[in-house]
Amino acid sequence: MILVTGGAGFIGANFVLDWLARSDEAVINLDKLTYAGNLETLASLNGNAGHVFIQGDIGDSALVDRLLAENKPRAVVNFAAESHVDRSIHGPEDFVQTNVLGTFRLLESVRGYWGALPASEKQQFRFLHVSTDEVYGSLSATDPAFTEDNKYEPNSPYSASKAASDHLVRAWHHTYGLPVVTTNCSNNYGPFHFPEKLIPLMIVNALAGKPLPVYGDGMQVRDWLYVKDHCSAIRRVLEAGRLGETYNVGGWNEKPNIEIVNTVCALLDELQPRADGKKYSEQITYVTDRPGHDRRYAIDARKLERELGWKPAETFDTGIRKTVEWYLAHGDWVRNVQSGAYREWVEKQYDAAQAKVP
Numbered sequence: 596m597i598l599v600t601g602g603a604g605f606i607g608a609n610f611v612l613d614w615l616a617r618s619d620e621a622v623i624n625l626d627k628l629t630y631a632g633n634l635e636t637l638a639s640l641n642g643n644a645g646h647v648f649i650q651g652d653i654g655d656s657a658l659v660d661r662l663l664a665e666n667k668p669r670a671v672v673n674f675a676a677e678s679h680v681d682r683s684i685h686g687p688e689d690f691v692q693t694n695v696l697g698t699f700r701l702l703e704s705v706r707g708y709w710g711a712l713p714a715s716e717k718q719q720f721r722f723l724h725v726s727t728d729e730v731y732g733s734l735s736a737t738d739p740a741f742t743e744d745n746k747y748e749p750n751s752p753y754s755a756s757k758a759a760s761d762h763l764v765r766a767w768h769h770t771y772g773l774p775v776v777t778t779n780c781s782n783n784y785g786p787f788h789f790p791e792k793l794i795p796l797m798i799v800n801a802l803a804g805k806p807l808p809v810y811g812d813g814m815q816v817r818d819w820l821y822v823k824d825h826c827s828a829i830r831r832v833l834e835a836g837r838l839g840e841t842y843n844v845g846g847w848n849e850k851p852n853i854e855i856v857n858t859v860c861a862l863l864d865e866l867q868p869r870a871d872g873k874k875y876s877e878q879i880t881y882v883t884d885r886p887g888h889d890r891r892y893a894i895d896a897r898k899l900e901r902e903l904g905w906k907p908a909e910t911f912d913t914g915i916r917k918t919v920e921w922y923l924a925h926g927d928w929v930r931n932v933q934s935g936a937y938r939e940w941v942e943k944q945y946d947a948a949q950a951k952v953p
């Protein structure tokens with residue numbers, strides 16, 4: 596049995612679905628169900644006794660203590676977080692609350708549980724903390740990709756709160772001996788991605804005939820990884836990662852945002868052409884850049900490849916095609932996640948960019 600937190604979000608849900616497709620080991624899934632959590636993503640697990648969903652907060656110590664004591668997991672995988680940079684700029688408090696205080700409380704609960712385990716189980720136990728490459732800050736065009744030795748230089752409230760959580764996890768290992776491993780991954784994309792993030796937003800807006808908002812000059816570079824490759828990396832680190840270590844996870848797919856948007860448009864032109872015969876790229880609209888927007892992230896994942904033999908299964912070309920095809924086949928999922936709260940947020944963003952929501 597493992598305890599997964601944030602398993603109704605994009606990566607956590609993909610992880611739970613993958614885990615249960617590959618193993619009989621049960622998952623307790625603790626998720627607060629914020630706007631980003633979506634049980635519909637997990638609908639295929641209805642009736643699967645190996646999946647127990649609990650709605651709750653990682654910062655609710657009484658609940659987490661009880662879940663740990665009753666279920667005796669051999670590992671905790673912590674995905675739960677506020678994860679959207681733009682939201683962190685407009686409302687940083689939730690980020691500090693969940694990513695910093697929530698992680699602290701979770702670590703304390705886990706420390707109490709782990710400390711009371713019999714010696715053999717204590718030795719096997721793992722706390723895996725899922726984090727981001729954004730903690731390393733921004734690179735210039737010529738800098739080498741981030742390695743695990745780069746210093747932390749977070750620039751947004753989101754990355755600062757994740758950096759704080761990484762430091763807490765590290766300290767709980769060094770101070771209390773908690774058996775932790777941390778992964779720092781590049782930008783993920785793939786099925787079940789909430790349509791506020793770049794790739795799903797572009798697909799959904801393109802199909803709806805709406806503007807495709809691109810920040811600034813669109814030349815911000817991100818390193819992209821197909822979500823299922825992130826899941827396989829987490830499984831591998833959980834299995835064999837060295838305690839107290841951090842592992843960068845990435846797919847060597849550095850791309851400027853505008854290239855991503857053009858690729859999505861070209862795939863849609865091929866797979867579902869516009870009725871009027873025009874190209875989807877005509878919907879691209881440049882909007883005012885985000886404050887403090889990091890210019891470039893690039894991840895060097897050689898440690899994970901060398902030590903644990905992990906390799907991504909997808910190239911960017913195969914992964915992005917699968918992703919666009921998935922969104923074309925799952926219009927219902929997209930419509931259902933676009934709740935009132937989500938719509939309000941999108942409208943606010945458009946207002947800020949002085950573009951009209953059609």
Ligand code: NAD
Nearest residue numbers: 601603604605606627628629631632652653675676678783
């Ligand atoms: P997400 O926003 O899609 O999902 C987060 C999930 O956490 C949601 O289901 C939400 O309901 C839940 N949650 C939020 N606050 C909670 C709380 N206090 N208690 C319990 N559950 C809570 O995020 P994601 O994209 O799936 O990211 C998952 C993790 O991976 C995050 O820690 C993020 O920092 C990290 N990460 C994400 C990316 C990426 O590209 N998306 C890249 C690297 C690392």
